[in-house]
Amino acid sequence: xxxxxxxxxxxxxxxxxxxxxxxxxxxxxxxxxxxxxxxxxxxxxxxxxxxxxxxxxxxxxxxxxxxxxxxxxxxxxxxxxxxxxxxxxxxxxxxx
Numbered sequence: 444x445x446x447x448x449x450x451x452x453x454x455x456x457x458x459x460x461x462x463x464x465x466x467x468x469x470x471x472x473x474x475x476x477x478x479x480x481x482x483x484x485x486x487x488x489x490x491x492x493x494x495x496x497x498x499x500x501x502x503x504x505x506x507x508x509x510x511x512x513x514x515x516x517x518x519x520x521x522x523x524x525x526x527x528x529x530x531x532x533x534x535x536x537x538x539x
Contacts, residue, residue, distance in 0.1 A: 462486065480528040482521040 446453045450471055457464035466483040523531065 478525045478528075480523040480525070482523070 446455070450473065452469045454467045455464060456466075463484070463486045466481075466485065468481040468483070470479045470481070472478075
């Protein structure tokens with residue numbers, strides 16, 4: 444699925460069962476003409492969190508600490524410049 448708006452384009456790739464996926468986002472900034480690309484990997488919380496209550500509490504506290512200290516929540520995120528993204532795209536094409 445592809446979602447577009449004024450400043451960004453997002454591509455969502457989900458597995459057949461819907462338990463995980465990849466999102467590729469492109470942001471274009473109007474004032475500086477630069478582009479940034481983000482690659483996210485996500486897992487369904489139902490499928491990923493089949494654990495004990497103590498593990499869930501520990502993980503939640505780690506997430507809260509991470510948000511308070513760094514301001515970030517997503518652990519599985521890659522930010523690429525336009526040049527890096529072009530290099531990645533070329534390597535993926537050669538990968539066949």
